[in-house]
Amino acid sequence: xxxxxxxxxxxxxxxxxxxxxxxxxxxxxxxxxxxxxxxxxxxxxxxxxxxxxxxxxxxxxxxxxxxxxxxxxxxxxxxxxxxxxxxxxxxxxxxxxxxxxxxxxxxxxxxxxxxxxxxxxxxxxxxxxxxxxxxxxxxxxxxxxxxxxxxxxxxxxxxxxxxxxxxxxxxxxxxxxxxxxxxxxxxxxxxxxxxxxxxxxxxxxxxxxxxxxxxxxxxxxxxxxxxxxxxxxxxxxxxxxxxxxxxxxxxxxxxxxxxxxxxxxxxxxxxxxxxxxxxxxxxxxxxxxxxxxxxxxxxxxxxxxxxxxxxxxxxxxxxxxxxxxxxxxxxxxxxxxxxxxxxxxxxxxxxxxxxxxxxxxxxxxxxxxxxxxxxxxxxxxxxxxxxxxxx
Ligand SMILES: [Zn+2]
Numbered sequence: 001x002x003x004x005x006x007x008x009x010x011x012x013x014x015x016x017x018x019x020x021x022x023x024x025x026x027x028x029x030x031x032x033x034x035x036x037x038x039x040x041x042x043x044x045x046x047x048x049x050x051x052x053x054x055x056x057x058x059x060x061x062x063x064x065x066x067x068x069x070x071x072x073x074x075x076x077x078x079x080x081x082x083x084x085x086x087x088x089x090x091x092x093x094x095x096x097x098x099x100x101x102x103x104x105x106x107x108x109x110x111x112x113x114x115x116x117x118x119x120x121x122x123x124x125x126x127x128x129x130x131x132x133x134x135x136x137x138x139x140x141x142x143x144x145x146x147x148x149x150x151x152x153x154x155x156x157x158x159x160x161x162x163x164x165x166x167x168x169x170x171x172x173x174x175x176x177x178x179x180x181x182x183x184x185x186x187x188x189x190x191x192x193x194x195x196x197x198x199x200x201x202x203x204x205x206x207x208x209x210x211x212x213x214x215x216x217x218x219x220x221x222x223x224x225x226x227x228x229x230x231x232x233x234x235x236x237x238x239x240x241x242x243x244x245x246x247x248x249x250x251x252x253x254x255x256x257x258x259x260x261x262x263x264x265x266x267x268x269x270x271x272x273x274x275x276x277x278x279x280x281x282x283x284x285x286x287x288x289x290x291x292x293x294x295x296x297x298x299x300x301x302x303x304x305x306x307x308x309x310x311x312x313x314x315x316x317x318x319x320x321x322x323x324x325x326x327x328x329x330x331x332x333x334x335x336x337x338x339x340x341x342x343x344x345x346x347x348x349x350x351x352x353x354x355x356x357x358x359x360x361x362x363x364x365x366x367x368x369x370x371x372x373x374x375x376x377x378x379x380x381x382x383x384x385x386x387x388x389x390x391x
Contacts, residue, residue: 056138
């Protein structure tokens with residue numbers, strides 16, 4: 001019995017020590033990871049390969065450099081950008097969360113002049129200003145192919161109401177289409193005031209061209225009674241049913257800025273041909289020939305390598321500009337799940353402009369609540385020359 005008791009005891013000790021050893025192994029602290037060797041398996045991020053829209057879209061302030069539009073409208077960037085205040089005596093900037101009310105100072109100045117001079121002349125009650133560009137220009141996170149050098153401005157063809165829009169209104173209110181169908185302007189929206197504001201915009205010598213939907217160009221030709229010098233700057237572009245796209249020439253001092261040159265294909269005869277061709281196409285749409293569909297590969301996004309070298313300096317420069325309160329609350333949309341900036345920004349001190357004179361302007365069109373659908377007008381494919389003109 002004594003022997004068997006001893007054996008039993010020894011077996012117990014053995015079992016317990018094995019269990020302890022096993023436990024010790026499982027609770028042991030993991031050995032430190034091996035030290036990283038020289039950067040053979042760890043590649044540094046190559047900024048030149050990052051889509052340029054991410055780099056430029058993340059900048060909330062302008063580059064503290066001399067004002068300069070660099071490159072081409074659809075391939076470039078902006079140094080020394082200026083901020084168009086959200087409110088002025090005759091304008092209100094829309095969609096403030098996009099932080100795209102920046103431009104070359106010459107364009108900011110032009111927008112202000114167009115707003116105040118057309119109002120003073122009793123032509124238009126004030127501008128609703130859409131996108132200009134990002135603080136440092138460059139490819140955009142969404143939307144436009146152009147607007148990259150700070151020389152393009154989208155101005156709504158909806159008259160500004162007398163009341164000040166709140167921050168939220170500026171996100172939600174949508175512009176009114178000038179078209180009643182793919183061919184014809186809607187006289188309810190396409191008023192003499194619209195003709196007057198486009199004509200005035202075209203009258204400034206620094207304006208190189210103005211893009212509007214071909215149906216609007218056709219409507220302008222009719223309203224003007226045929227070709228006039230100011231119509232030569234108005235080009236029919238796809239889309240652009242609710243706003244005009246003002247493009248100015250390269251400003252003096254903008255080395256490396258490439259102008260597009262005189263607009264072509266802007267005669268009223270071209271507009272009439274567009275009207276007839278589109279009408280025929282709508283009445284008898286031609287089906288695409290049958291055969292294997294070849295899918296076009298989407299173009300890879302532009303990188304810094306695709307842009308002028310000076311755009312690297314623009315990205316690297318110290319920030320400047322913008323009203324403090326507003327600019328600090330604006331963050332790139334990717335960082336905010338809602339994509340919107342809190343309404344607190346509306347509390348930023350906004351200069352109140354002069355109220356519109358009583359009875360001077362007709363009541364603005366009923367502004368509809370936001371709906372991209374409100375802007376969607378079926379458009380036949382624009383002709384190749386129209387597509388190219390927009391670049
Ligand atoms: Zn535009």
